[in-house]
Amino acid sequence: MGAAVASRPLRADAQRNYDRIVEVASDAFAERGVLTSLDDIACRAGVGPGTLYRHFPTRDGLIAAALGDSLDRLEALSTKLTASDDPAAALDEWMLALANHLRTYDNLPESIAQAFRTDDSPLRNSCRPLTDTTAVLVARAKEAGAIRDDVDSRDLFALVSSVAWASQRRRDSDAGLERMLALATSGIH
């Protein structure tokens, strides 16, 4: 849930609209992917397009807000895994969770990849904790000698993203994703 903690709090009606928009967007993205019509989301939320675009000047911002729950869950997992005493298993579990996160909405990998090429994208910022955790877990796995020393954590993040992309394009099952991910990442050892 969460966001909308601002320096100056929103007016009551504005906060109500904000929350409603995020809620509707979350459903719409889940059902029809992140490319679904924003005017339509505004309409379903019972607000005008102008209101939606004032709160979320870019689609990315709305996606990031809608992703709140999934990000919270990953945050918790991150805390658990960075404290784990089996760095190899922790990294594996993390990569799978990451891939599943990227499959939350259809076309999300594309949006995120694009966000990485945009300064100050809210979606990019929302990925910050994820890339940070990836870097930490990669470092720990290296220390433990579980993976090669020349593995770059950014490459690995990109690789996981790309596997999520592929499995989404193929409409793979969870098992399909896992198989693909195993194939793609088995080379790090």
Add this chain to the structure above:
Amino acid sequence: MGAAVASRPLRADAQRNYDRIVEVASDAFAERGVLTSLDDIACRAGVGPGTLYRHFPTRDGLIAAALGDSLDRLEALSTKLTASDDPAAALDEWMLALANHLRTYDNLPESIAQAFRTDDSPLRNSCRPLTDTTAVLVARAKEAGAIRDDVDSRDLFALVSSVAWASQRRRDSDAGLERMLALATSGIH
């Protein structure tokens, strides 16, 4: 180059327009990616939108036609590599060439992935020789004991596509692509 060999030959003006459209499209895709405006391509080719859509009812068809040259080159490479006596090296070279083909135009991996979910897509059909060759080279590499027995050639094709996608999203250099591809595919051995 290319195509337009029909059961009933096109009328002279139609053939002229067809060729011109493909030529212009090829440039436009190269400059602005496969998502560029089709009306704009029609305009630059000096024809009306109706003419473009008659020749190419779907964007996929136009993409496939514009890809003609690159496909011809891969065809030649396929002949060479399937006759090679070093199956491991042949597979590596093929995967790199494949990845580079998928990077011909921005967003091509996405279009191709979508084409794979569409019956009778011209773009999908244009990939047929590529997936076939991949299957052959994978089989030969297995016989030679160069790669694991449980590697599925379709998974491998998807993996190469996804690496092409990622390196395109990151605007990677050729060297970047090669590094990423090596990381992703080193697990097949």
Add this chain to the structure above:
DNA sequence: AACAATACGGAGGCAGTCTCCGCTTTGTCA
């Protein structure tokens, strides 16, 4: 030369994005 088949092209309907600005709601201060 004339005619039928083939092909052209652009006007226009539709959908989605995004903005502008006159109007409404809210919160605050007396």
Add this chain to the structure above:
DNA sequence: TGACAAAGCGGAGACTGCCTCCGTATTGTT
């Protein structure tokens, strides 16, 4: 509590891209 300024609303509409329909033009054949 009333009144005012600040904050926020929303929908009309400009713009872009997709794609079709059908009256008109071109081609090739007899």
